[in-house]
Amino acid sequence: MKRYDVIIIGGGPSAIIAGIAGIKQSKDKSFLMIKEDEKGLVPCGIPYIFHDLGDVSKNEMGPKGFVNAGGEVLIDHVNSVDTKNKKVGTDKGKTYEYEKLVFATGSVPIEPKFIEGCGLEGVVYIKKRYDHIKDLKNKTDNAKKIIIIGGGFIGCEFADQLVKFKDKEISIVEMQEHCLFQAFSPDIAQQTDEALENAGVKVYTNSKVKKVIGKNGRAIGVELDNGSIFDADLIICSIGYIPDTKLAKKAGININKNGAIDVDNYLRTSEKDVFAAGDCAGTIGFITGRTDNVMLASTATAEARVLGYNLFNIKLLRNFGGVLSVFSTELNGKAFASTGAIEQTAKQANVSYVIGEFQSVDRHPAAIEDSSKLYVKLIVSPGDGSIIGGELIGGKSIGEMINIISLAIQKSVTVYELVSFQVGTHPLLTTSPTQYVLIKAAEHAIENIEANRG
Numbered sequence: 464m465k466r467y468d469v470i471i472i473g474g475g476p477s478a479i480i481a482g483i484a485g486i487k488q489s490k491d492k493s494f495l496m497i498k499e500d501e502k503g504l505v506p507c508g509i510p511y512i513f514h515d516l517g518d519v520s521k522n523e524m525g526p527k528g529f530v531n532a533g534g535e536v537l538i539d540h541v542n543s544v545d546t547k548n549k550k551v552g553t554d555k556g557k558t559y560e561y562e563k564l565v566f567a568t569g570s571v572p573i574e575p576k577f578i579e580g581c582g583l584e585g586v587v588y589i590k591k592r593y594d595h596i597k598d599l600k601n602k603t604d605n606a607k608k609i610i611i612i613g614g615g616f617i618g619c620e621f622a623d624q625l626v627k628f629k630d631k632e633i634s635i636v637e638m639q640e641h642c643l644f645q646a647f648s649p650d651i652a653q654q655t656d657e658a659l660e661n662a663g664v665k666v667y668t669n670s671k672v673k674k675v676i677g678k679n680g681r682a683i684g685v686e687l688d689n690g691s692i693f694d695a696d697l698i699i700c701s702i703g704y705i706p707d708t709k710l711a712k713k714a715g716i717n718i719n720k721n722g723a724i725d726v727d728n729y730l731r732t733s734e735k736d737v738f739a740a741g742d743c744a745g746t747i748g749f750i751t752g753r754t755d756n757v758m759l760a761s762t763a764t765a766e767a768r769v770l771g772y773n774l775f776n777i778k779l780l781r782n783f784g785g786v787l788s789v790f791s792t793e794l795n796g797k798a799f800a801s802t803g804a805i806e807q808t809a810k811q812a813n814v815s816y817v818i819g820e821f822q823s824v825d826r827h828p829a830a831i832e833d834s835s836k837l838y839v840k841l842i843v844s845p846g847d848g849s850i851i852g853g854e855l856i857g858g859k860s861i862g863e864m865i866n867i868i869s870l871a872i873q874k875s876v877t878v879y880e881l882v883s884f885q886v887g888t889h890p891l892l893t894t895s896p897t898q899y900v901l902i903k904a905a906e907h908a909i910e911n912i913e914a915n916r917g
Contacts, residue, residue, distance in 0.1 A: 466560035467495040469774060470551060472541050472710070473567030474498030474526060475506065475591070477741030477763040477770075481565055482529040484771025488778060494534040495559065496526055497551070501538050502593040506760050509591065510620035512600060514627045519597045544714035546734040563736050563774050566711055566724060567767070570704035570742035570758055575612070580675030585682035586698045589617055606697035608632045610685055612672050614642030616792055618701035619655065622664045623794045634665040634693060636672055636685070646790045647799065648806040648840065651854050655799055662795035667691075704758055706743045719745045721756045728781050730770040738774070740766040749785035749872070750804045750851065751812045757786045789869045791862050800865035803872045804842050804852035816852075817845045817915060819878060819908025825860045827888070827895035837861070839900040841868070841878065843908040845915055848877035850905075860893070867901065878905035878912075 469485055469492060471478045482494055508522040516522055526536050543552040544564070552558050572588040575581050587599055603609065609625055611618045614637030626633040635642065641652035642659065656666050667687065675698060676684040684694040706723040708716075717725040717733035723745035730738045741763035748755040772779035791800035809816045819841040826834035835858030842852030853868035855861040871881065882905050888896040 464550075464558050464560055466493075466562075467535075468492035468561070469494045469563045469565065470559060470561040471496045471565040471567055472544075472551070473565075473569060473741070473743075474500070474503050474536075475567060475569050475741060475763070476524075476760045477569075477767040478565070478567035479526050479529050480764045480767035481567060481738075481740055481771045482526070482534050483532050484768045485774050486529075486532040486534060486771075488772050489775055490533070492562075492775070494529075495537060496529060496534055497537045497539055497541050497553065497559075498526070499538070499540050500593055504591055504593055504596060506591050509589065509596060510617060510624050512596060513603055513621065514624040519593060519600060523593070541710060544710060546714055546716070546737055549736070561736075563738065565770065565774075566708075566716075566732070566737070566739040566743055567741050568707040568710060568743045571707050572700070573703045573705055575672075575700060575702055578612075578672055578675060580677050580682065581700065583675055583677045583682040584680055585696070586675055586700055588700050589621070602697055603699075606631070606695075608695050609634070609697045609699060610693060610695040611635045611699045611701055612685075613637065613701035613703070614639070614666070614668065615645065615701065615703060616643065616790065618699070619643060619659060619794060620792060621699060621701065622659055623662060626659075626663045632665070633663070634667065634695075635659065636667045636670050636687065638671045639668065641668055642666065643792075643799070644807075646788070646801050646805065647854055651799065651801075651840070651856060654797075654856060655794055658794040658797045658799075704742065706745075706756060708743055711739070711743070719754050721745060721754055723756045729773050729777065730766055738770050740770045746786040749787050750808055750814060752785060755786065757788050759788065759790075761789060762786055787869055787872060789865060791865055793859075797856065798859055798861050799854075799856055800861045801854040802852065802865055802869045803850075805854060806842065809842060809852065814851070815845055816842050817908055817911040819843055819904040819906070819911065821898075821900050821903035821907055823894050823898040823900050823903070825858050825894050827890050827893075827898070831890060833858075835860075837894060837900050839864075839904045841901075841904045841908050843878055843912070845912050848879050848909065848912060849875055850878060850881070864901070878908045881905040882909070 503524045505524045539553040643655045671688040673688045674686040719725045724739040742758045746755045769781045789802040822838045824834045825837040837857035840854045
């Protein structure tokens with residue numbers, strides 16, 4: 464029986480980064496990663512396989528960095544974990560001992576068993592596995608009418624990619640008022656609907672799929688709750704993911720009310736020397752302070768670095784008040800991003816707020832060829848002016864601008880401090896120094912705070 468100092472179960476972003484960070488901090492320790500598939504995928508890049516990349520191989524991700532750092536990789540499936548004797552067993556009949564164990568088992572798609580017919584052939588799910596996505600690409604290539612159930616990020620990005628094929632008819636059915644309603648305030652979420660519709664996607668919001676219609680065991684369409692019926696060659700179900708915690712439950716590790724592995728601030732589980740990070744691990748919401756489960760690769764890798772640094776002793780303090788969901792996407796050439804509290808979540812958590820907003824362009828002067836309109840909304844606490852959330856619409860520059868807002872939230876920056884933010888600007892690269900959108904939005908928030916006090 465072979466023994467390793469650290470065994471990591473899983474092969475996604477959190478597994479790779481936890482392993483690399485761990486090896487860097489503990490070069491004298493042995494690390495083994497056990498993963499099911501030889502080939503992996505960049506999770507956030509999956510939708511772009513279906514048009515822009517054109518082939519699953521162009522989105523391949525593997526543990527090369529982990530191996531180069533000195534880790535070992537085993538292609539196998541862990542079927543048992545004995546936390547008392549510190550052993551794991553695999554499908555190939557192997558048993559390994561560990562000193563520290565890391566769960567990075569990720570998440571699996573939600574199967575809506577409450578929808579009649581969801582198990583019919585022709586109803587497919589977006590599993591983050593190489594061979595599955597390769598097969599799904601073949602199915603979308605051969606389908607002409609595709610219905611996507613769910614208007615979250617993956618559903619919208621799939622629609623945005625598939626509608627680029629002019630011989631396909633793409634529809635989204637979303638139960639909320641707008642697509643991406645969990646990530647954006649209503650006024651911005653509405654613009655995501657419009658971006659998709661302008662691209663040619665048929666968007667049905669405030670709608671539920673009541674039934675998948677089948678014939679001879681195969682799905683041929685859907686019936687909505689309002690009685691509308693739509694034909695389909697393929698139905699993609701994208702209503703979210705749940706943590707993959709079957710193995711952890713079997714091992715007796717505590718699972719929280721959201722079905723994720725219960726972890727503390729240093730990603731330690733209820734069992735001694737057992738850790739978890741990524742989609743399978745629980746998080747605490749920044750605004751609500753309650754149990755949450757943010758499933759983002761960026762969140763997963765942030766957790767994984769903390770985990771890796773602190774496997775054997777605390778080297779990297781983790782003292783922020785909760786996980787920020789930092790989202791960004793591009794639909795029909797328009798970028799959308801958000802972080803922290805949006806208006807709905809602030810209201811739900813009974814948090815007082817004011818808005819600061821401003822609109823300009825991301826180049827100066829606006830006549831520069833690749834300039835884009837740029838809009839920012841800051842969600843601000845009226846008590847001390849702390850920034851608690853932000854949303855952006857514009858060109859590609861907002862992908863990094865949202866990270867500035869995220870850092871401001873994490874460091875408790877107020878709008879009073881932001882107005883003196885020293886920025887570097889250039890006509891070909893940024894918005895104007897006289898119209899820098901974050902500063903102008905902060906000024907607007909201060910005006911609203913003062914008005915409320917008056």
